Amino acid sequence: MSLGFKNAGCQILGGLDQNCHAINTHHKNFPTAKLKLPPQDIRGLRSLDQLGLNPGEIDILVGGPPCQVFSRVGIGKMRKLGRDIESDHRNFLYKEFVRFVAYYKPLCFVVENVDNLANKEETLTKIYKAHTRI
Numbered sequence: 001m002s003l004g005f006k007n008a009g010c011q012i013l014g015g016l017d018q019n020c021h022a023i024n025t026h027h028k029n030f031p032t033a034k035l036k037l038p039p040q041d042i043r044g045l046r047s048l049d050q051l052g053l054n055p056g057e058i059d060i061l062v063g064g065p066p067c068q069v070f071s072r073v074g075i076g077k078m079r080k081l082g083r084d085i086e087s088d089h090r091n092f093l094y095k096e097f098v099r100f101v102a103y104y105k106p107l108c109f110v111v112e113n114v115d116n117l118a119n120k121e122e123t124l125t126k127i128y129k130a131h132t133r134i
């Protein structure tokens with residue numbers, strides 16, 4: 001997603017992912033990004049004021065939460081593996097994105113979507129309400 005935004009003329013300030021391959025690829029693709037974080041679970045980031053970016057510095061905040069619990073393919077796979085979809089922590093990762101939006105107050109935000117995220121009315125409504133409160 002960062003590459004698409006860069007190609008559209010945006011400056012990429014940084015990225016965050018717990019997967020080392022994903023975040024290292026991001027670092028390689030955007031060597032001049034201000035924020036170069038090590039791989040980490042977003043839920044462990046307690047104070048955003050120590051990240052190195054200030055509120056107001058980000059115009060567009062872009063999030064691509066994992067889709068396994070929302071996508072048809074992901075849900076199918078999880079059912080096959082006997083996993084409990086409703087209690088999976090990935091259902092609630094949108095709260096982390098909302099936390100970033102609330103702190104950085106970007107001009108706008110973009111969340112990568114899959115069909116069932118839009119169908120899970122409750123999740124979309126919570127994201128929308130969090131943004132309109134800001």
Ligand SMILES: C[S@@+](CC[C@H](N)C(=O)[O-])C[C@H]1O[C@@H](n2cnc3c(N)ncnc32)[C@H](O)[C@@H]1O
Nearest residue numbers: 001017018019022040041042043064065066067
């Ligand atoms: C749908 S992919 C994002 C794809 C990305 N938007 C792109 O354009 O390449 C979801 C990403 O979320 C990351 N992820 C999952 N749980 C996470 C967590 N708790 N903290 C940080 N990253 C997480 C995964 O490692 C994965 O790379």
